[in-house]
Amino acid sequence: MQLARVLGQVVSTVKEQALERHTLLLLADVDPTGGGGDGQDPEESSYVAVDLVGAGVGEVVLVAGGGAARVAAGAEVPVDRAVVAIADSVIRAGTVTYSKS
Numbered sequence: 851m852q853l854a855r856v857l858g859q860v861v862s863t864v865k866e867q868a869l870e871r872h873t874l875l876l877l878a879d880v881d882p883t884g885g886g887g888d889g890q891d892p893e894e895s896s897y898v899a900v901d902l903v904g905a906g907v908g909e910v911v912l913v914a915g916g917g918a919a920r921v922a923a924g925a926e927v928p929v930d931r932a933v934v935a936i937a938d939s940v941i942r943a944g945t946v947t948y949s950k951s
Contacts, residue, residue: 851912853880853937856905860898868927872900875933880910880948899931910937910948 854877862874878896900923905911912935914922919932940948 851914851918851934853940854878854899854911854913854933855880856907856909856911856933857896858907866928868924869900869929872902872923872927874898875901875905875911877911877913877931877933897931899933900927900929901933903933903936905933905936909950910940911935912937 857876857878860874860876862869875898876896877899899913899919902922903911911933913919914932914934916930919929920927922932922934923929936950937948938950939946
């Protein structure tokens with residue numbers, strides 16, 4: 851799994867039937883250490899994932915990839931990334947590097 855920030859939604863009126871019940875989110879990976887990231891523009895390194903938990907813009911989420919994403923979304927859903935949790939906080943070496951509140 852990886853940590854990502856929700857940048858927005860991807861709206862698609864025409865899509866594979868198994869995706870119709872899912873919201874698609876635009877995500878960018880975040881630095882779990884609380885540092886400045888990798889210096890890339892979030893828009894350039896963004897990707898799409900199905901939302902299984904109702905995440906909102908600006909939230910930090912956990913993203914499953916590959917087979918784990920298909921298991922979480924359902925075997926019939928053609929995905930390779932799925933949002934499976936919303937992070938409340940990230941703690942590294944005893945220091946809170948991210949807090950939702």
